[in-house]
Amino acid sequence: MPREGGIARRRFLKAAATVAPVVVEADTVRPRSAPAPSDRVVIGLIGVGVRGRDHHQRKLLANPRAEIAAVCDADRNHADRAAQIILTQSQRRVGTYYDFRALLERQDIDAVVISTPDHWHSIQAIQAMEAGKDVYCEKPLTLSIHEGRRMVKVARQYGAVFQVGSQQRSDPRFRQAVALVRNQRLGRLLEVTTHLGNPGTDKGAFVHPGVWEPVQTPPEELNWDRWLGPAPYKDYSPNRCHFEFRYHLDHSGGRMTDWGAHHNDIAQWAIGADSSGPVHVDGKGVFNKGGPYNTAGFMEVRYRYRNGVELTCRNEGGNGVRFHGSDGWIFVSRLRLDASNPELLKAEALPRDMRQYDERNRREEIPGTDEHHNDWLECIRTRRRCVADIECGHRSATVCHLGNISMRLGRPLEWDPDKEEFGGDPAAEILARKPFRAPWRL
Amino acid sequence: MPMNPAVNEWIKQLAHTDQVVAYYAYQCLEEEVFHASGPKDTATRAELVKALGEALAAQRTAAAGVQAARQPLYPARARNRLARLLSYLPGPEAVPYLAQALEDLEVREMARFALESNPSDHATEALLAALTSLGPVFLAGVINSLTKRRGAPVLAALRKAVEDPQGEVRLAALEALADFPEPSHDPLLEKSTRAEAAEERRRAHTARARLAETLRASGRKAAAERLYRAILASGAPESQKKAARLALGETAI
Numbered sequence: 001m002p003r004e005g006g007i008a009r010r011r012f013l014k015a016a017a018t019v020a021p022v023v024v025e026a027d028t029v030r031p032r033s034a035p036a037p038s039d040r041v042v043i044g045l046i047g048v049g050v051r052g053r054d055h056h057q058r059k060l061l062a063n064p065r066a067e068i069a070a071v072c073d074a075d076r077n078h079a080d081r082a083a084q085i086i087l088t089q090s091q092r093r094v095g096t097y098y099d100f101r102a103l104l105e106r107q108d109i110d111a112v113v114i115s116t117p118d119h120w121h122s123i124q125a126i127q128a129m130e131a132g133k134d135v136y137c138e139k140p141l142t143l144s145i146h147e148g149r150r151m152v153k154v155a156r157q158y159g160a161v162f163q164v165g166s167q168q169r170s171d172p173r174f175r176q177a178v179a180l181v182r183n184q185r186l187g188r189l190l191e192v193t194t195h196l197g198n199p200g201t202d203k204g205a206f207v208h209p210g211v212w213e214p215v216q217t218p219p220e221e222l223n224w225d226r227w228l229g230p231a232p233y234k235d236y237s238p239n240r241c242h243f244e245f246r247y248h249l250d251h252s253g254g255r256m257t258d259w260g261a262h263h264n265d266i267a268q269w270a271i272g273a274d275s276s277g278p279v280h281v282d283g284k285g286v287f288n289k290g291g292p293y294n295t296a297g298f299m300e301v302r303y304r305y306r307n308g309v310e311l312t313c314r315n316e317g318g319n320g321v322r323f324h325g326s327d328g329w330i331f332v333s334r335l336r337l338d339a340s341n342p343e344l345l346k347a348e349a350l351p352r353d354m355r356q357y358d359e360r361n362r363r364e365e366i367p368g369t370d371e372h373h374n375d376w377l378e379c380i381r382t383r384r385r386c387v388a389d390i391e392c393g394h395r396s397a398t399v400c401h402l403g404n405i406s407m408r409l410g411r412p413l414e415w416d417p418d419k420e421e422f423g424g425d426p427a428a429e430i431l432a433r434k435p436f437r438a439p440w441r442l
Numbered sequence: 443m444p445m446n447p448a449v450n451e452w453i454k455q456l457a458h459t460d461q462v463v464a465y466y467a468y469q470c471l472e473e474e475v476f477h478a479s480g481p482k483d484t485a486t487r488a489e490l491v492k493a494l495g496e497a498l499a500a501q502r503t504a505a506a507g508v509q510a511a512r513q514p515l516y517p518a519r520a521r522n523r524l525a526r527l528l529s530y531l532p533g534p535e536a537v538p539y540l541a542q543a544l545e546d547l548e549v550r551e552m553a554r555f556a557l558e559s560n561p562s563d564h565a566t567e568a569l570l571a572a573l574t575s576l577g578p579v580f581l582a583g584v585i586n587s588l589t590k591r592r593g594a595p596v597l598a599a600l601r602k603a604v605e606d607p608q609g610e611v612r613l614a615a616l617e618a619l620a621d622f623p624e625p626s627h628d629p630l631l632e633k634s635t636r637a638e639a640a641e642e643r644r645r646a647h648t649a650r651a652r653l654a655e656t657l658r659a660s661g662r663k664a665a666a667e668r669l670y671r672a673i674l675a676s677g678a679p680e681s682q683k684k685a686a687r688l689a690l691g692e693t694a695i
Contacts, residue, residue: 130648132681157655158681159688212462232526232552289469290462409476426532426561427479435555438583439610441617 041134041380044070044109046100046124048082049242051138052115057082059370060113061089065377070095072103075242076221098223100124104131111161111380114138117245118252119231122147123440129160134380136373138165140253140261141393145401146433148394149420150442155390163376163386164393166265168334170372174266176345177323177332181270185344186325191310192270194263196255196299199319200335207255207297207315209288210247213237230436239292247293249404250434254295255315256407257400264313265388265396266321266332271309274392277399277417278303278311285407301403313403405431445489446474453497456520468523475530487531495539498524498549518548525549529556534564541568550580558587566591570599581606582614589618597622604630613645620652623660627653628669635676647678651685658689 043060045052048071060066068086073079076098083096097103103112104127111134114124118140125137135155141164142148155162168174181189197205215235218224224236231250234240245251246258253260268274281303285296303311320333328340339345372388379386398420405428406413414423422428436442448470455467471494478486500515514521525543528536529552537560543553554572557565569591572584585603588596600622603615616634619627631653634646650673658666670686678686 130651130681132679132684153655153659157651157689158685232555287469287473289466291465291469294469408472409479410473411480424481426481427476427530429561430530430532430559433559435558436583436586437551438554438579438586439614441582441586441589441614 039381040065040067041377042067042069042108042110044068044072044095044103044106044112044133045082046072046103046112046114046128047116047120047138048073048078049075049115052113053078053082053085056113056115056136056373057085059373061086063370063373063377065374068094069109070097070103070106072097072100074098074223074226076223099226101127104128104133110134111136111376115165117227118143118257119245119250119434120229122151122442123230123436125151125162126154126442129154129158129162132158134161134376136163136165136376137393139265139393140257140397140400141390142397142401143252144432144434145398145420147442148397152391152394159383160390161376161379161383161386162390162393163372163379164388164390164396165372166262166388166393166396167370167372168262168266169269169387169392170370170375171334173332173334173337174321177321177330177337178266178270180330180339180344181323181325182272184325185327186323186330187327189271189309189323189325191312191324192267193317193322193324194260194267194311194313195317195320195322196259196263196313196315197318199333202318205255205259205315205319207247207293207295209290209297210239210244210293212292213239228437230440232437237292244293247295249294252295253400253404254293256296256299256301256313256404257397259315259319260313260400260403261393261396263319263321264311264399265392267311268392268396268399270321270323271305271307271311273305273417274389274395276306277395277415278305278402279415279417280304280412281402281406281415282412283403283406285404287408296404296407299403299407301406303399303402311399313399401432443483443486445478445486445493449474449490449493453493453524456497456523457516464520464523468527471523471527472530475527479531484533487533488535491528491531491533491535491539494524494527495536498528498539499542514546521546521549522552525552525556529559532561534560534562536560537562537564537568540565541571544568544572544575550575551583554580554583554587558590566593566596570595573599573603578608578610581608581611585611585614585618589621592622597624601630609639609642613642616646617649617652620649621656623656623662625657625662625665625669628672632672632676635678644679647673647676647682650678651682654686654689 043066045057045068048057060068071079071082071094079096079098083094086092086094112128114121114137116124121137122142125135128135215237218236240248247254281301283301286298288297298315300314320331322329322331331338337345375387402415409427413425413428416423452467452470456464458464475490478490497516498521501512502515504511504513528540540553540556543549557569569584569588575581600615600618603611606612616631631646631650635643637643654666654669657669670689673686674683
C-alpha cells in the first residue's frame with residue numbers, strides 16, 4: 001500500500017486543494033417507510049421478455065413505490081406469463097395487452113418501462129410521452145442518431161421524466177470512478193478505454209456470427225408483423241427474434257450498442273460530454289460475411305473529443321472502463337474498482353462534499369429494490385431529471401452509432417456534436433437515419 | 443479506382459437459392475458500396491449505381507407465345523437487396539431506378555426507404571409522383587418520407603392528402619403538416635380534433651401540440667403561443683394541455 005506521505009498522496013492533496021469538487025448527484029432519497037398507495041407510481045411494462053420480466057418486473061414488484069398495472073408484449077406467451085407471475089406473487093390481476101397503444105390509452109397509468117427490441121424504442125417512448133407518461137427505456141436508447149434528437153425534443157416538450165436503462169450510473173463503483181475522474185484525482189484526463197469483452201474475464205468477446213435457420217412460419221403466439229413494427233420486413237426465423245435481434249442491424253447495433261451503451265455512457269459522463277460527444281471517429285471492424293448476424297464481430301473504434309481526450313472502444317481486454325490520467329489510472333467494472341494508487345479508492349480520500357454525496361446515496365435498503373429504479377421513481381415524484389436522463393442516453397447511443405457507421409463505411413469521420421451532423425459525408429448522414437416501415441413514423 | 447470486376451458476379455449470386463451464398467454476395471456488395479460512397483469516389487459510384495440499377499430493373503420473358511409476360515429477372519429478395527444497396531449511395535444517379543421500383547409491389551417499400559434516404563431533388567419528385575399509387579399504408583409511408591422534404595410542391599401535396607378519404611393517409615398528412623412551421627395548418631388539424639373516430643381526434647390533438655412546438659423552434663413564438671393557448675382552451679387530452687402549460691411557462695420541470 002502506498003505511504004501516506006508519498007508522491008501520489010501529495011499530488012492528491014494538492015489536487016484536492018485546488019480543484020473545485022464535482023459532485024455526481026443522484027437526488028435519490030431513501031424512504032423511511034412504505035409510501036401510501038396514492039403515492040405509488042402506477043406502471044405499465046411494455047416488453048416483458050427476459051429483461052422486462054426477470055429484471056424490471058421482478059424488481060418493481062418488490063418496490064413499495066411502484067405498482068404494476070399492466071403488461072404488454074407482441075408475444076402473447078410473454079405477456080400472459082408476466083401477468084401470471086404478478087397474479088401468483090401479489091394476488092393482483094393486471095391488464096394484459098399485445099399492442100402497446102392500448103396500454104397507453106389507460107389514464108390510470110403514470111409511467112411505462114420499455115424493454116422491447118431497439119427498433120421500437122423511439123416510437124413507443126415518444127407515444128408514451130405524448131400520452132403524458134413518464135418513461136424508463138432500456139438501453140441502447142435508439143436505433144439511429146436521428147431518433148434520439150426527436151426523443152429529446154418530445155421529452156422536453158411534455159416535461160417527461162425519463163430514465164435510460166444505463167444502470168451503471170446508479171452503481172456505487174462506477175459513480176465513485178466517475179467522481180474521482182471528474183475531480184481530477186487522476187490529474188488531467190488523457191484517455192479512456194472501454195472494453196466490451198466478456199465480463200469476469202480478461203478476454204475479448206468474439207461475436208458469434210450465428211447459425212443459419214430456414215425461414216419459418218412465426219409461432220402462433222407471436223404477432224410477427226407487430227414485433228417487426230417499423231423495421232424493414234423480413235421473414236421470421238428464431239435467430240432474428242427474441243434476444244438475438246441485437247446482432248441484426250435492422251433491429252440493433254451488436255456488441256457496440258449492447259455493452260457500448262453501458263461503458264461508453266460511463267466514458268461520456270466522466271469526460272463531461274453528457275450533452276455533447278466526440279468530434280472525430282475512426283472505426284475498424286470485422287464483419288462476418290457468412291452471416292446471418294451482420295453486426296461487427298471484432299471492433300476497435302477510436303474517438304477524439306474537443307478537449308483532447310481520446311476514447312478507445314474495443315471488444316477485447318475483458319469488460320469495464322479504464323481511465324488514464326496524467327497522474328495515474330482507474331479501472332472500473334461491475335466486479336471491481338482498481339487504481340494505480342489504491343489510496344484514491346479509500347472513502348477518506350474523497351473530499352468532504354463527495355463523502356456527503358456518498359452518505360446521501362447509500363444503497364436502498366429495501367430488499368429486492370434497485371437504485372436505478374428508485375432514482376426514476378423519486379424523480380417522478382419531484383419532477384427532476386434522472387441520473388441517466390434522455391439526453392445522456394441519446395448522446396451515449398450516438399457514440400455507439402458513430403462507431404458502427406465508421407466501421408461500416410470503413411473510413412474516419414468528422415462529427416459536429418452541436419449540430420449533430422457529419423462534416424461533408426452524405427453517406428454517413430444516410431446511415432444516421434433509418435427509415436420506418438409504413439405506417440410508423442417518428 | 444474502377445469498379446471491382448466481381449460486382450457483376452455478386453449481383454447474379456443475389457438470386458442464388460442458397461441463402462448463405464446470396465447473403466455472402468450481398469455483404470461483398472455492401473462493402474463495395476460503402477467504399478464507393480465517400481465524397482471523392484464519384485466515378486466508381488456511378489459505375490456501381492449503373493450495375494445495381496440495371497439489375498433492379500432487369501426483366502425476362504416468362505413464357506412464350508400469347509402467354510408471354512415480362513417479369514423481373516431477379517427474385518423479390520434480390521431486388522429488395524439491390525434497392526437497399528442503392529439507398530446507401532448519395533446523389534441523383536440512383537433515383538430513376540428507384541422511381542421505377544416504386545411501381546413494383548414487391549420492392550416498393552424498400553425503394554421508398556432508398557428515396558427517403560436520397561437527399562436529391564429528383565428523389566423528392568419521385569416520392570411526389572408516388573402519391574398516385576394505391577394502398578393506404580404505402581401512401582402513408584410516402585407521406586412520411588416527404589415530411590423530411592421542403593418546398594411548395596411538397597406542401598401542396600400534403601395539403602391535398604389531408605382530404606384523402608382513407609383515414610391512414612389523412613392522418614399521415616396531418617401529422618406531416620405539423621412539421622412545417624406554418625400557422626395556417628392549424629385549422630386543418632383543429633378540424634380533425636372534432637372527427638368522429640377517437641383515434642383521429644387523439645392524433646390530431648397530438649399533431650397540434652407538435653405544430654406549436656415546430657413554430658416555437660422556428661422562431662415564430664407569437665404564433666406558437668397563440669396555438670398553445672388554443673390547445674389549453676380546447677378539449678385536448680390533459681397531456682397536450684400539460685405541454686401547453688409548460689411551453690407557456692405556467693409550470694416547469
